[in-house]
Amino acid sequence: MNTMVGFIGLGVMGAGMAKNIIEAGIPLTITTSSPQKADTYREIGAHVVSSPRDVAANAQLIVTCVPDAAALRAIIAGPDGIAAGNWQDGLLLDCSTIAPFEAEEMAERLSEIGAQFIDAPVSGGRKGAESGSLTIMCGGDAVLIERARHVLDAMGNNIHHVGPLGAGQAVKACNQLMVAVNLMGVCEAIAMARSAGVDPKLMQQVLSTGAARSGVLEAHGQRYIDNQLEGGFRSDLMKKDLGIAAAVGTHYQRTQPATNLAHQLMQASCNAGFAHLDSAALGLLYDSLNGADSWGDNE
Secondary structure (H helix, E strand, C coil): CCCCCEECCCCCHHHHHHHHHCCCCCCCCECCHHHHHHHHHHHCCCCEECHHHHHHHHHCCEEECCCCCHHHHHHHHCCCCHHHHHCCCCCEEEECCCHHHHCCCCCCCCCCCEEEEECCCCCCCCHHHHCCCCCEEECCCCHHHHHHHHHHHHEEEEEEEEEECCCCHHHHHHHHHHHHHHHHHHHHHHHHHHHHHHHHHHHHHHCCCCCCCCHHHHHHHHHHHHHHCCCCCEEHHHHEEEEEEEEHHHHHHCCCCHHHHHHHHHHHHHHHHHCEHHHHHHHHHHHHHCCCCCCCCCC
């Protein structure tokens, strides 16, 4: 079996993940539309090809990390996609965030050419991707997950098999829902503290020692307080993920008021011009709703 691994999707998350695979000593084939990225990865040992089909010609295990199901669908089923060639017994390890039923769709398309699929969305942000400390939530056959274990271990240090195909995406939807609802509370708490004349940094420090402590309060809250909102996990991507969470609820006929409210607020944040800022820019929407003329001005 070919020991070369493929990687498609060298974005905010994928860039660090691919580098960690190379640093683990695993031969890697990539494709990218960016000449600069091609040069960067070629310099650190990657084999660069021109299309997903070419990646499949060089690797029996491919990792994908792309923005949405449409992008993944094009990689699999497009004219130069993975399924355009002979990829019998290939395994696609998808680290994108899509809906569980979309993962099932991708698996079905690959099964038509004798290939297999694992949904393996990740959590941990750019920092986790770069340090190789991601949490990875895997859905699919346990045998397939073990086949990809060396690659999973190169990208993360919390690897979880959470159930059958699609289960990884279901758990990721739960994660994004909880982050977004927590973020709503963090932004409102910061606005409340400012209104009461309390230093929000002090409020954050105090609450981080008690029952309200959370990674969202410590990380996202800090970004909002410091107005350091460039980069990070973009608001438009969080909006997309919350749309997935809402769709999952609809699919299973669940009532999800918190999901729907979080989705609406993130949509409003994007509409207000914060789509390409970190999702903690939701706080800027709160500032606007509270009559602030500019960030941090609540008078």
